[in-house]
Amino acid sequence: MAKELEKLRVEIDALDKKIQSLIGSRAELASAVAEVKKTAKYSSSFYRPEREAQVLRTIIERNDNLVKDKDMAHIFREIMSACLALEQGINVAYLGPEGTFTQEAALKNFGHAVSTLDCGSVDEVFHEVEKGNANYGVVPIENSSNGVIGATVDMLYSQDLKICGEVEVSIHHQLMMADQSKDIEVIYAHQQALEQCQRWLKNHYPKAQLKSVASNALAARLVKDEPNAAAIASEVALGLYALERVAKNIEDKTGNVTRFLVLGKEEVAPSGKDKTSLLVVAKHEAGALFDLLSPFNDQNINILQLARHPMPGIKWEYLFLIDIDGHQQEAHVHSALVQIAKKVLKVDILGSYPVTVL
Template sequence: MRKTLDELRVEIDTLDKKIQSLIGDRAELASAVADVKKASDDNSSFYRPEREAQVLRRIIKRNDNLLKDKDMAHIFREIMSACLALEQGISVAYLGPEGTFTQEATLKHFGHAVSTLDCGSIDEIFHQVEKGNANYGVVPIENSSNGVIGGTVDMLYSQDLKVCGEVEISIQHQLMMADQSQKIKVIYAHQQALDQCQRWLSNHYPNTELKAVASNALAARMVKDEPNSAAIASEVALGLYDLERVAKNIEDKPGNVTRFLVIGNEVVPPSGEDKTSLLVVTRHQSGALLDLLEPFKEQGINLLQVAKHPIPGVKWEYLFLIDIEGHREEAHVQNALTVLTEKALKVNILGSYPVAVL
């Protein structure tokens, strides 16, 4: 016999009560873990990127119901975030103000129970983590349309922080303004956004002034009170700053994705599916680049990225940002890095960290 709507709602309410009770049990266990760590004088962070990645991978692997794998993982991501907040408050610095893609990446990776600190620049994110005002920072490292983010590479080169994780965000740009009945005379956005929408802007606003600002969210906040101005920003910023949408998804290339790095002070143990990021300076001699790549080939290590970038403050000198599969504690990775160190002028191991799950 088919159940009535009221009967189904009663069953849902009953299940909700059980789920809530089980989440409460998990929170108590998380609190107990915190007590054990405090009693043992364990001063390390309670946030364990490799442990969380392993848990989320298992959740996806065993998921066999109507909810999509990623949706189920996102639910548990928030449960884990709330439980971690009981163990230890975590502060994360991001490129602000509210409504940036970097904030979206931060909340996707850490969950909404984390405490956030908005910063005005990528440099400031590094400095806040370095000074201990934030436990971690989230910074953009590369975009599928524009390549590596130079400002982040410069800071990775000059600062002594470690890469602890990664997260990817799908980027969709919205054109917005306070009153779309007005003529647009100037469009504000981060330079990356202007580059990613260059063709669309040339076709639709060829004679409009384009101005680069520190972030898209800042652009959205600026145009809220400036007549005849528009901003390129995210869907979140559109609602956050109560603006009107002029055009939707104006990025030139569909599937535009930005990858972000989580920076901190901890070395992350292996999770079973990891990446290692390096900054390498080569010698000025014939075959130097081949010497740089050969150790990875000999050890059967897949190169995920090799990006050339100017060395900060040194004219016509370059370094390479390299991402490889594997963790620095694995024997074959250790062997490759040992040979690489002998062949290169400088090798900076930025960190080994779990491959993004969500």
């Protein structure tokens, strides 16, 4: 058995050497691409969301070995991230501090070779990208349990950034504290996390005081120095802040997923499988909603989301966040958008972008 294991390990080492060499060859090609773009005075970002989506889809489609499709795609995600870093350094702003689900979403989308900038609020993420301190920003837009994130919709309405991608992250909440032998008197978490775990908390810690903070990662950071306090946060935060796990996966509903948006300043070309997001201010009259939706029906366009949201600063007025199948450059989508613009008070096309792959 020992000889057989040694033989297999030698073969693995030989394959690892080949894989490493091939990755090096890919990196050289990526650097050559960067030089061509620089020579041509390429004005756009070297990061192309539509191209990366196409590559990852192809990897999944042709995968025919023991490694799972998604795992194979994640491996290539990191290879692409490292190669992109050779072409152009990218800085990504996210809703921090370190250890949030938003940071997880940013790294899932861009890979670990990017630089990141943690921000204290959704507003700050938008502003950092707008000012050019970050190339891209990542913010939460909706949760499968709690619905649309109002702060993000408000900023989409007031800012001019484009949506250039989306990321989905499965949400699992961990209860943690500095010393789990201590009694829990107070529990810190983001308000959404408290809501998503309210039944579990009521059953297990009915007397604990629940305190809402700006993020779950901040909650984890706070309890490091508070002996009778616990935090609800992610698996990453558990290790990052060296805390002890009190309970695992305490969310009330299984399958809890948060969708995040990637924000930038440039529009994204079609990838072959895209969605388009828009904000619409409808006329304040009977049948207005039906009227604005009819062009989608006429063009056989699937509406993926329709969410009503209060218009910032105006009482009893609402706007609609709408996600549809297709890219705005496709003829039938373009036709529908032109017709809608004639029927409403205002329409902002937030962007067309690839449907999430990972």
